[in-house]
Amino acid sequence: MANTPTKSKPTTRIDIATLAGLVLGVGGIVGGLILEGGHVKEIMAPTALMIVLGGTMGAVMIMTPMNTLRGGFKALGKVFIERVESSEGMIDQIVEYSSLARKSGIVALEDIAGRIEDPFLRKALNLAVDGTDLQELRRMMELEIEIDERTSESEAKVFEGAGGYAPTIGIIGAVLGLIQVMKDLADIEKVGHGIATAFVATIYGVAFANLFFLPAAGKIKARAQQKVEIRELILEGVIGIVEGLNPKLIRTKLEAYARAEAPAKKGAKLSRRAGDKSAEKPVAA
Numbered sequence: 001m002a003n004t005p006t007k008s009k010p011t012t013r014i015d016i017a018t019l020a021g022l023v024l025g026v027g028g029i030v031g032g033l034i035l036e037g038g039h040v041k042e043i044m045a046p047t048a049l050m051i052v053l054g055g056t057m058g059a060v061m062i063m064t065p066m067n068t069l070r071g072g073f074k075a076l077g078k079v080f081i082e083r084v085e086s087s088e089g090m091i092d093q094i095v096e097y098s099s100l101a102r103k104s105g106i107v108a109l110e111d112i113a114g115r116i117e118d119p120f121l122r123k124a125l126n127l128a129v130d131g132t133d134l135q136e137l138r139r140m141m142e143l144e145i146e147i148d149e150r151t152s153e154s155e156a157k158v159f160e161g162a163g164g165y166a167p168t169i170g171i172i173g174a175v176l177g178l179i180q181v182m183k184d185l186a187d188i189e190k191v192g193h194g195i196a197t198a199f200v201a202t203i204y205g206v207a208f209a210n211l212f213f214l215p216a217a218g219k220i221k222a223r224a225q226q227k228v229e230i231r232e233l234i235l236e237g238v239i240g241i242v243e244g245l246n247p248k249l250i251r252t253k254l255e256a257y258a259r260a261e262a263p264a265k266k267g268a269k270l271s272r273r274a275g276d277k278s279a280e281k282p283v284a285a
Helices: 016-035 046-063 066-080 087-104 106-113 119-129 134-184 188-198 200-242 247-259 262-280
Strands: 011-014 081-084
Touching: 016 066, 016 200, 046 134, 046 200, 066 081, 066 134, 066 200, 087 106, 087 119, 087 200, 087 247, 106 119, 106 200, 119 134, 119 200, 134 188, 134 200, 188 200, 200 247
Parallel strands: none
Antiparallel strands: 011 081
């Protein structure tokens, strides 16, 4: 009886880069304020915070469909929690599957495929075991990759939208503060203090946009790109198994694939799709 192939299990951990970036960014701003002779309490304004966060979230909710909005809030966890998937471990797993398929036939993977934890690898292997045409298998799995990538893009746009609205909402907060200041023009001391307080809303708007919302969108996109790379690697490995390639050749191919730069792979993928579409078009007489 063949040995059960090893499993490549993803691990989760706190994203130190995100936490360190927030501490460094906020610390740098507050530290600079203190060095300039200011005080932290000068930028502590609950009403300004309420205006900026409430106004920004309201604008994002108007802009975004509810399903996408829910997905965006769920994706927030990807900013603080890193899901580590080892490409080396996945390559080892696929090579073991290929060795078993080469010895006993691809049907020998039927029982194993149902117990695979990774849903993408499980689906790809099940399709392979069922005898799905190679080109059809590739199309189906590439479509799944593309849909997942679009979903991640939509989730990132929730925070990109918040990053675009927050500075403007901050300006609205500042104007509202100035309106209140104009009521006390007779008292110059109150006017000076009021103007300083009014601009805190602008600080909050710009700070939230550039220290959290926009960077969070970038992190979500980066996580999505990492997932795409692993899935493309899995797809190439499964196709190699279906083609009956030597396990050593599959390992060499996947290791080279894992080292390839993501932009180069994406460009090659787009070129291939464009070529397929052009080939399908009838040639004019």
